[in-house]
Amino acid sequence: MPDAPIAVAMSGGVDSSTVAALLVRQGHAVVGLTMQLWNQRRLPELSTEGAAGRCCSLDDVYDARRVAEQIGIPYYVVNFERQFEEQVVKPFVEEYLAGRTPVPCTLCNNYIKFERFLEMADAVGARQIATGHYARVRYDAGTERYQLLRAVDRSKDQTYFLFGLKQEQLARTLFPLGEMTKPEVRGLASGMNLAVAAKGDSQEICFVPNGDYAAFLSAYLKETGVEPARTRGAIVTADGRRLGEHEGVHHFTVGQRRGLGVATGEPLYVISTEPDTQRVIVGSSDDLLRARFFAREVNWISIGPPAAPARAQVKIRNKHEAAGATLRPTQTPARVEVIFDEPQRAVTPGQGAVFYDGDLVLGGGWIE
Amino acid sequence: MQRFYFDHNATTPVDPEVLEVAVACLGQVYGNASSIHYFGQGAKQRLEAARRQIASLIHSSPAELVFTSGGTESDNMAVLGVARAAAHANGRHVITTAIEHPAVISSCQELEREGVAVTRLRPGSNGIVSPDDVRRALRPTTVLVSVMHANNELGTIQPIPEIARITREAGVPLHVDGVQALGKIPVDVESLGVDLYSMSGHKLYAPKGVGALFVRKGTKLAPIAFGGHHERDRRPGTENVPGAAAFGAAAEMASRGLADEGERLGALRDRLEKTVLDRIPGAGINGARWNRTPNTSNLYFDGIDGEALVIALDLRGFAVSTGAACSSGALTPSHVLTALGLTAERARASMRFSLGRSNTAAQVDALVEALEASVAHLRRISVNA
Numbered sequence: 040m041p042d043a044p045i046a047v048a049m050s051g052g053v054d055s056s057t058v059a060a061l062l063v064r065q066g067h068a069v070v071g072l073t074m075q076l077w078n079q080r081r082l083p084e085l086s087t088e089g090a091a092g093r094c095c096s097l098d099d100v101y102d103a104r105r106v107a108e109q110i111g112i113p114y115y116v117v118n119f120e121r122q123f124e125e126q127v128v129k130p131f132v133e134e135y136l137a138g139r140t141p142v143p144c145t146l147c148n149n150y151i152k153f154e155r156f157l158e159m160a161d162a163v164g165a166r167q168i169a170t171g172h173y174a175r176v177r178y179d180a181g182t183e184r185y186q187l188l189r190a191v192d193r194s195k196d197q198t199y200f201l202f203g204l205k206q207e208q209l210a211r212t213l214f215p216l217g218e219m220t221k222p223e224v225r226g227l228a229s230g231m232n233l234a235v236a237a238k239g240d241s242q243e244i245c246f247v248p249n250g251d252y253a254a255f256l257s258a259y260l261k262e263t264g265v266e267p268a269r270t271r272g273a274i275v276t277a278d279g280r281r282l283g284e285h286e287g288v289h290h291f292t293v294g295q296r297r298g299l300g301v302a303t304g305e306p307l308y309v310i311s312t313e314p315d316t317q318r319v320i321v322g323s324s325d326d327l328l329r330a331r332f333f334a335r336e337v338n339w340i341s342i343g344p345p346a347a348p349a350r351a352q353v354k355i356r357n358k359h360e361a362a363g364a365t366l367r368p369t370q371t372p373a374r375v376e377v378i379f380d381e382p383q384r385a386v387t388p389g390q391g392a393v394f395y396d397g398d399l400v401l402g403g404g405w406i407e
Numbered sequence: 408m409q410r411f412y413f414d415h416n417a418t419t420p421v422d423p424e425v426l427e428v429a430v431a432c433l434g435q436v437y438g439n440a441s442s443i444h445y446f447g448q449g450a451k452q453r454l455e456a457a458r459r460q461i462a463s464l465i466h467s468s469p470a471e472l473v474f475t476s477g478g479t480e481s482d483n484m485a486v487l488g489v490a491r492a493a494a495h496a497n498g499r500h501v502i503t504t505a506i507e508h509p510a511v512i513s514s515c516q517e518l519e520r521e522g523v524a525v526t527r528l529r530p531g532s533n534g535i536v537s538p539d540d541v542r543r544a545l546r547p548t549t550v551l552v553s554v555m556h557a558n559n560e561l562g563t564i565q566p567i568p569e570i571a572r573i574t575r576e577a578g579v580p581l582h583v584d585g586v587q588a589l590g591k592i593p594v595d596v597e598s599l600g601v602d603l604y605s606m607s608g609h610k611l612y613a614p615k616g617v618g619a620l621f622v623r624k625g626t627k628l629a630p631i632a633f634g635g636h637h638e639r640d641r642r643p644g645t646e647n648v649p650g651a652a653a654f655g656a657a658a659e660m661a662s663r664g665l666a667d668e669g670e671r672l673g674a675l676r677d678r679l680e681k682t683v684l685d686r687i688p689g690a691g692i693n694g695a696r697w698n699r700t701p702n703t704s705n706l707y708f709d710g711i712d713g714e715a716l717v718i719a720l721d722l723r724g725f726a727v728s729t730g731a732a733c734s735s736g737a738l739t740p741s742h743v744l745t746a747l748g749l750t751a752e753r754a755r756a757s758m759r760f761s762l763g764r765s766n767t768a769a770q771v772d773a774l775v776e777a778l779e780a781s782v783a784h785l786r787r788i789s790v791n792a
Contacts (some may be wrong), residue, residue, distance in 0.1 A: 044722075115718050161788040162715030163722060266708070 043390065044068035045167045045213065046160035048152060049107065049114070054171030056106040056235045057228045058135040058215050062132060063110045064231070070116040070163055071107040073100055076123040076147075077246040085248050105234045117159050119151055128241060128296070131268030135256055135289040138314035139189065139389025142357075143244055153376075157208060167211050172197045175217035176209050181342070185209035185339040187400040188339045192220040199357045202336050202393045202403025222233035239282040243357075253290050271389060272317025274301055277310065277326065288312040291319050294327055294385030308385075328382035332390045334404030341399045344368070351394040351401055355376050355386055361395050410724045411770045412600050415610075415763030416559050416587060417728055420762070421653070422612035422660060427753035428652035428746035429614055430482035440646045441637065450648045457648075457655025462761055464658040465585075465604065466595040467621050473641045473760060474651050477618035478586040478607030484552055484620055484642070485582040485603040491629035492517050493550035500524045500548040503566075504536050505746035507555050508584050510605075512742075515553070524548070534694030542573045554606075554688055560743040561694035561760050562703025564592065571600030579786045580626055586610055586618075590661040592669065602626050608650065612764070617650030618756040672762045673701035675771050680704055680758060682775045687782055693744060693757055700761040705744075708782050710789060719781040724775050728759045763790035 047059040049071045098308040107114030127146045134141035173190035190196040228236035247255045269285030283301040296308040309320045352361035393403035438446030462469040475481045505527045526544045574581040582603040590611030604621035634643025689709035713729040744754035
């Protein structure tokens with residue numbers, strides 16, 4: 040073989056297609072790989088009517104193959120359905136049943152895109168991988184660490200989902216879109232006449248049609264023959280007033296306002312869920328405010344584990360504006376207490392907490 | 408990069424001699440074989456000549472051959488057609504195996520949806536189904552037995568004559584999917600004793616899109632497609648005369664060269680297996696070593712992800728396969744290897760090499776060299792991972 044190629048993870052969307060085309064234009068040898076993650080024939084009862092950008096649909100594979108043909112690179116579909124189910128879908132379902140609100144995209148990045156995919160890249164002789172993520176990587180000689188930085192296009196920044204990346208993974212990863220805005224990427228794609236230049240953006244959780252995760256959970260549990268132990272329960276206020284009934288804690292997420300089915304004078308929000316008692320605790324908007332929480336399984340990226348309290352801006356969900364906080368190490372390794380300067384709304388167990396210093400991603404962990 | 412093709416069980420290149428027949432026919436013989444006039448008669452003559460050529464390859468009467476669009480249609484026509492034509496007051500039952508081609512598997516699933524009971528026999532670890540199992544599975548309501556002749560992934564040859572003796576005795580029609588046997592081993596529908604036999608052109612150096620089904624005279628067959636009176640009312644649709652002519656030419660070439668080519672490919676296959684087993688540790692043969700089509704070898708390389716190996720070899724210019732490809736082109740563990748009792752891990756570590764006319768000893772040696780390097784590389788990185 041000639042030079043070791045770069046393996047590009049091609050989803051069939053405009054971002055990863057542009058990445059592949061750019062690398063070819065820069066003179067690199069490129070192999071295109073599409074990860075087949077989920078069998079769309081499963082769970083036929085879920086309506087996919089009008090669902091944009093379902094993952095791993097035949098249409099996406101068709102598009103990726105067409106781009107690969109256009110830019111003249113070898114292209115293969117690799118099947119990671121088994122690993123995806125074990126490491127992303129099952130944990131996703133279990134987290135919801137345990138009353139938490141999971142982030143499957145982070146799990147997918149940690150275990151599939153930057154682990155299994157890297158292995159496959161190795162296998163086919165590629166030393167580096169490139170993806171269409173909006174993020175930046177750079178090597179810092181001073182700290183001898185690979186640093187992760189937010190994308191230049193803040194509205195597209197995906198570092199929230201990348202906090203699990205390890206140094207050896209970052210060392211081999213290219214994010215060619217990190218310096219670009221989405222309109223620039225679309226401009227490049229149409230400039231290079233890529234067949235997918237005008238294709239719509241994909242949805243957030245690729246295997247859940249139309250974002251209806253509750254319907255996905257029911258269908259998945261039915262297919263796998265697992266009955267959640269007991270799902271019905273009471274909707275109560277913090278002081279124990281019973282306001283109504285619900286069909287299962289997995290239908291609720293912290294901060295949720297709609298769909299409670301109880302009418303009171305003031306707007307009610309889900310404050311927490313208790314899978315053990317199947318209670319959903321509701322309260323006012325102010326009851327959602329939290330000043331501190333613990334993050335577990337913290338992964339440090341741009342800096343090593345700090346020995347003393349450190350300052351950071353902390354983001355507690357993808358759409359959250361990172362807020363000033365102090366990170367306090369605990370006795371347990373990789374467990375950090377986050378103390379906000381100002382209390383934040385809806386600190387949600389199961390979501391990621393990502394620590395920033397400006398554009399720099401210091402690290403992140405899971406909210407307990 | 409030089410590219411070598413070791414995937415002849417997936418499909419074969421059209422032989423130059425066959426191509427010439429196909430192109431000439433496509434260009435000149437444009438009549439509708441059902442038409443009364445000169446042009447139609449010319450087409451009909453080509454069609455019937457092709458039918459005689461294929462009949463001669465399988466020792467049938469030409470009248471017992473129906474042209475189809477390929478192996479899948481032939482299998483559908485046979486399985487659905489026989490089962491649907493059979494009326495039974497107490498329900499119907501079909502016997503097949505767990506290692507059939509998806510065309511038979513899915514047809515049987517369709518029958519299940521129609522209320523037919525289906526028994527799927529598992530082969531031994533050698534990839535061969537036992538005739539005694541067929542006998543034991545027979546019920547008074549059994550209306551069809553469908554067993555493939557040679558398996559596409561292993562090359563293993565099923566004991567069709569023994570099975571046929573049992574089905575005949577029981578008065579049950581026997582369908583055999585012969586797609587992977589035709590052109591590789593001698594096929595004689597009389598000595599095999601089969602009632603229906605599926606064939607596909609592109610597995611023996613004819614183009615895609617043409618196949619045939621042998622239907623023994625007197626076999627009741629319900630139609631699966633509806634239209635005109637073509638093919639003795641068995642398969643409606645204007646005949647694909649150039650396809651049939653090419654298939655006929657390919658069949659004649661196969662009859663001429665079968666013994667010599669079989670011997671040559673068998674020697675190449677043995678060379679491949681011997682050098683692989685000598686040089687690559689943790690490698691072995693899946694299924695029986697004997698009773699195989701001479702061109703097929705299914706090997707495992709422990710600790711290897713077969714999907715990665717296929718890609719790595721393709722990037723080096725060698726086309727091989729792990730088994731049946733799914734609709735998106737991605738690969739799932741083979742149902743055939745799983746049916747042999749292989750662990751999912753070993754099934755995923757397995758590769759199919761299928762040789763053909765273009766392959767030479769030098770190519771086989773180059774393949775083994777690439778295999779040795781790729782397997783070593785994959786094992787190195789999986790140790791690190």
